Amino acid sequence: xxxxxxxGIESSCDETSASIVKNGREVLSNVIHSQIDIHKQFGGVxxxxxxxxxxxxxxxxxxxxxxxxxxxxxxxxxxxCTYGPGLVGALLVGVSYAKALSYSLNIPLTPTNHIHGxxxxxxxxxxxxxxxxxxxxxxxGHTHLVHIKTYTTFDILGKTRDDAIGEAFxxxxxxxxxxxxxxxxxxxxAKEGKPVIELPxxxxxxxxxxxxxxxxxxxxxxxxxxxxxxxxxxCSFEKTITEELIKNxxxxxxxxxLNTIALAGGVSSNSYIRSEFxxxxxxxxxxxxxxxxxxxxxxxxxxxxxYYEFLEGKKADLxxxxxxxxxxxx
Ligand code: KG4
Ligand code: ZN
Numbered sequence: 001x002x003x004x005x006x007x008g009i010e011s012s013c014d015e016t017s018a019s020i021v022k023n024g025r026e027v028l029s030n031v032i033h034s035q036i037d038i039h040k041q042f043g044g045v046x047x048x049x050x051x052x053x054x055x056x057x058x059x060x061x062x063x064x065x066x067x068x069x070x071x072x073x074x075x076x077x078x079x080x081c082t083y084g085p086g087l088v089g090a091l092l093v094g095v096s097y098a099k100a101l102s103y104s105l106n107i108p109l110t111p112t113n114h115i116h117g118x119x120x121x122x123x124x125x126x127x128x129x130x131x132x133x134x135x136x137x138x139x140x141g142h143t144h145l146v147h148i149k150t151y152t153t154f155d156i157l158g159k160t161r162d163d164a165i166g167e168a169f170x171x172x173x174x175x176x177x178x179x180x181x182x183x184x185x186x187x188x189x190a191k192e193g194k195p196v197i198e199l200p201x202x203x204x205x206x207x208x209x210x211x212x213x214x215x216x217x218x219x220x221x222x223x224x225x226x227x228x229x230x231x232x233x234x235c236s237f238e239k240t241i242t243e244e245l246i247k248n249x250x251x252x253x254x255x256x257x258l259n260t261i262a263l264a265g266g267v268s269s270n271s272y273i274r275s276e277f278x279x280x281x282x283x284x285x286x287x288x289x290x291x292x293x294x295x296x297x298x299x300x301x302x303x304x305x306x307y308y309e310f311l312e313g314k315k316a317d318l319x320x321x322x323x324x325x326x327x328x329x330x
């Protein structure tokens with residue numbers, strides 16, 4: 001079979017990224033221009049500033065990705081571009097650029113869902129992974145337990161009813177003074193602590209999650225006692241949250257009789273969450289997660305997802321628009 005080269009383009013939040021992926025699984029380049037340093041001073045992403053920075057970066061990022069991959073423009077078989085979910089102004093930069101490139105070079109355009117991209121990051125890191133499997137998507141904007149039925153069909157089994165898990169990490173980090181983005185900082189500090197602080201858990205009959213209760217409890221504990229042991233607080237927060245994640249994931253795995261579980265999204269690079277999920281291998285589950293650089297936003301994961309959509313014939317024309325609240329099943 002002829003090799004297929006996909007150009008992935010990602011601009012949904014604060015990373016401008018472009019990547020060339022061969023046959024959906026082999027990364028030839030993955031250029032990520034992060035804006036973290038710009039947004040850090042505001043304690044979070046400022047959408048308008050993000051859009052302007054995407055505009056400045058996108059041409060160079062795409063050109064670098066093609067150069068590093070060592071292929072010619074006319075060898076690209078399809079362009080996979082994130083069209084949602086995300087910040088509308090940020091998404092529009094990638095979508096407009098991808099449409100222009102697709103039109104000028106006559107290359108098919110595959111509209112790609114950012115969350116599908118996070119899931120597909122696992123295909124790059126694990127060449128043996130194939131649907132069906134369960135995927136726990138845990139990122140800054142999303143918390144979903146998903147049944148991956150085929151490469152392009154998905155069932156949502158459970159989701160957060162309030163905050164995304166990454167938001168809870170970032171908020172906790174901000175309140176206790178660790179800065180932005182908070183996830184990696186909580187991860188590091190938690191290693192020095194013990195899980196000795198009791199925090200509230202959620203009780204739902206279905207497979208949904210909730211993180212606002214635990215987030216508020218951590219914030220209140222810190223407000224009442226600013227001298228509270230921060231490593232213990234971070235460690236207890238991670239432990240409580242991970243127990244919730246595992247409880248629902250196992251419930252879903254039993255219900256669907258699936259023993260393959262993948263993690264995806266920025267929070268899946270958390271070392272405690274990874275190690276607790278890995279322990280499930282002793283109970284007969286097979287656990288997958290992407291390497292850290294593929295957990296947070298990047299275009300290689302978009303190219304991987306777009307490749308499978310392209311094989312299914314999914315195509316956009318020049319009417320493609322950004323959809324900020326795009327759902328997993330849209
Ligand atoms: O997937 P991602 O890059 O963006 C979204 O699509 O939302 O995820 C970013 C989120 C942030 O909330 C960040 O704090 C969190 O992932 N994160 C982590 C870790 N690394 C990144 N959370 C916990 N532990 C980490 N090591
Ligand atoms: Zn993301």
